Amino acid sequence: MSDTTPAAAALNHWNRLIQLAAASGSYADCLHLYSASLLAAGLRGNASTFPSLAKSCAVLRLPGxxxxxxxxxxxxxxxxxxxxxxxxxxxxxxxxxxxxxDARRLFDETPRSSRTLVAWNCMVSAYGRSSQVEEAVAMFNAMRRGEVRPSGSTLVGLLSGCADALSARNVGVCLYGYSVKSGLDADVLVSNSVLTMLVRGNQLEAARLLFDHVENKSLVTWSAMASGYLQAKDCVKVFDLFRVMRETEQSMDSVVLVNLTAAAALFGNLLVAKGVHTLVIKGGFQCQDDLVASLVNLYARCGDLLAAKEVFDSVHCKNAVLWTSMLNGYVECGCSDKAMETFDAMLCAKVEPNKATLLAVLSACANLGSLNLGQKVEEHVIAMGLQSDLQVSTGLIDMYCKCGSIQHARKIFESVFNRDIAIWSAMINGYACNGDGSEAVALFREMQNRGVRPDAIVFTHVLTACNHSGLVGEGLNCFHSMTVDYGIKPSIEHYMCMMDLLCRAGHLSSAMKFFMDMPVQLRNQVLAPLISAQRAHGVDSSMGFVSEKLLSLDSQNSDHCVLISNMLSCLGEWKKARNYRRLISKQGLVKKPGWSYIELGA
Known part of the structure; x- marks a missing residue:
């Protein structure tokens, strides 16, 4: 058929429209033009028709x-x-x-002479994205054997898989060596991919060396390095990096400011928070959803809920992320009742909660000990089909345990088949908090029998359970297993649990031996239960030793002052005891009162 025929002219016309639609990002229109116009006109299309259609299906993820x-x-x-x-x-x-x-089958069916660099890169990137690093490397090697020279895009596709797969980091380093040898390291995309891989592997020193070596740094380069420092919770280096970036007159984007906001949240200084907020406003990013949510989180972390609420209220059309940030802010600052009010307002505004929202609300319910509210949140969980999600199940278990409904928590626990360590930990802690140490220890044994390796947090919960239930033998066995069988170094929480357990049970000689075996730098922090036990069980020969340690306790802590005063009274040191009582009044120290929460109409 000649190009001058009406059919050819019509096909060229529709091809131009299809290509323009795809080039402008109107992918749905591109596909509609093909089906409703070109096919309707009885035209089959040619080699100029199908690349735009395939691209549209790729972007819209329409494999069928x-x-x-x-x-x-x-x-x-x-x-x-x-x-x-x-x-x-x-x-x-x-x-x-x-x-x-399907992609591999079509690629293999393509004659070698027709395999373009783009086709090779597509396959390498596809394997890289799916973390099939061995297949990606095999494709890369086949490409080189076929005398097709890899490009920067080839290496970027390969390195993306190495960044996500821990076992493939050595491959990534080799690829970087290849990029240097072939001169592709000058491509900033390649450098950014290597930098991202090093950052995700916590190799910050190597990442910084590479960062300093990159001459034409892009915003991605700066952001990748900043995210590495954030990952290490080194907010000072994030600010220092931002200062250097400003000196180079590099433009900012929302990602850079989100990183800076996160660093300020770690710093926790209100003055710094206001400075970052000013930068956001000057940059014209104050209306961007991700940044507004970060600012709300920032002010909440700094303890200024009024400022957080002001930022929150400044947005008219609030999305679920922003609502969740405000909710989390209230929960973290101990205002769980305000968090629940915010959740109600979110529902009234017809904004659908997401998984993060429900996790925040479950924390609020747990803090309030409100079983009635917790059950209503569980209804939302079921309605959203999240009851099988591990994080949500863990949140539900924690909430029900803290609300005293241990049976309901166990029912949820039993319904989860692929239990991770977090869900085991939550259920064990639930029994510990409810005073059922025997059940907590039994569940801990079951966890070990199922091949789940406990971590330091699980051992803290088990020791707490033994402490609350007076299970001295089980507690000692657990502490021995933690240090000997699992090689976990005890923290101050573990030592406190053991000291409290031994002292409460009246095993003062064992407590003193345990005290002497502890690291010297931690001893002062466990003196309180030891002194209380000495008072409760009467003065003995070890009191002189304990009295020598009294003055090393924190004199700014009102509880410690009262404890020291009482202990000195037992030792007959009336003058010193009176001085500590005066210290409480002189320094204006006040013991925080306890409080209880009663739910009305539950």
């Missing part, structure tokens, strides 16, 4: 429609189906839609 487009290309004739650009676009479509076997 993409397969139909592939079939149409086959029906359009051998010249079309064998065209290198058509095949490459289809390989890319299958790869981006997660249909790797």
């Amino acid at each position: 429609l993409g397969r139909a487009i592939h079939a149409r290309a086959f029906l359009a004739g051998a010249a079309v189906s064998r065209d290198a650009f058509v095949r490459t676009s289809l390989v890319d479509m299958y790869a981006k839609c997660g249909r790797l076997p």
Whole structure:
């Protein structure tokens, strides 16, 4: 058919419209033009038609429609189906839609002479994105054997898989060596990929060396390095990095400011928070959802809930992320009742909660000990189909345990089949908090029998359970197992639990021996239960030793002052005891009163 025929002219017309739609990002319109106009006109399409259609299916993640487009290309004739650009676009479509076997089959069916660099890169990137590093490297090596020179995009695709797969970091380092040897390290995209891989692997010193070596740093380069320092909770280095960035007159974007806001939240200084907020306003980013949510979190972390609420109220159309930030702010500052009010307002505003929202609300219910509210939140969990989510299940278990409904918590626990260590830990802690030490220890044994390795937090919960229930033998066995069988170094929490357990049970000689075996730098922190036990069980020969340690306790703590005064009275040191009582009044120390929460109308 000649290019001058009406059919050819019509096909060229529709091809131009389809290509323009795809180029402008109107992918749905691109597909509609093909089906409703080109096909409706009885035209099959040619090699210029299908790359734009395949790209549209790839972006919209429509593998079923993409397969139909592939079939149409086959029906359009051998010249079309064998065209290198058509095949490459289809390989890319299958790869981006997660249909790797289909992509690989079409790639293998393509003659070697027709395999373009883009097609090779599509396959390498697809394997990299799915963390199939061995397949990606094999494809990379086959590419080199086929005398196709890898590009920067090839290495970026490979390095993306190495960044996510811990076992592939050595491969990533080798690839960086190849990039240096081949001169591809000058490509900032390659440098950014290596930098990201090093940051995710916590190799910050190597990452900083590479960062300093990159000459033409992009915003991604700066953000990747900043995220590494954030990961290490080194907020000072994030601020220092930002200062250097400003000196180079590098422009800012929302990602840079989100990192800076997160660093300020770690710093926890209100003056710094206001300075970062000013930068956000000066940069014109105060209306961006992610930054507003970060600012709300920042002010809440600094303890200024009024400022957090002002930022929150400044946004008219609030999304779920912003509502959740405000909720979390109230929970973290101990205002769980305000968090529940905010959740009600969110529902009234017809904003659908997400998983993070429900986790925050469950924490609020747990803090309030409100079983009635917790049950209502569980209804939302079920309605959203999140009851099988491990994090949500853990939150529900924690909430029900803290609300005293241990049976309901156990029911949820039993319904979870793929239990991780967090959910075991929550249930064990639930029994500990409810005074059922025997059940906590039994569940701990079951966890070990199922091959789940306990961590330091689980051991804290088990020791707490033994402490609350007076299970001295189990507590000693547990502490021995933690240090000997699992090689976990005890923290101050573990030592406090053991000291309290031994002292409460009246095993003062064992407590003194345990005290002497502790690291010297931690001894002062466990003196309080030891002194209380000495008072409760009468003065003995060890009192002289304990009295020598009294003055090393924190004199700014009112509880310690009262304890020291009482102990000195027992020792007959009336003058010193009176001085500590005077110290409480002189320094204005006040013991915080306890409080209880009663739910009305539950």
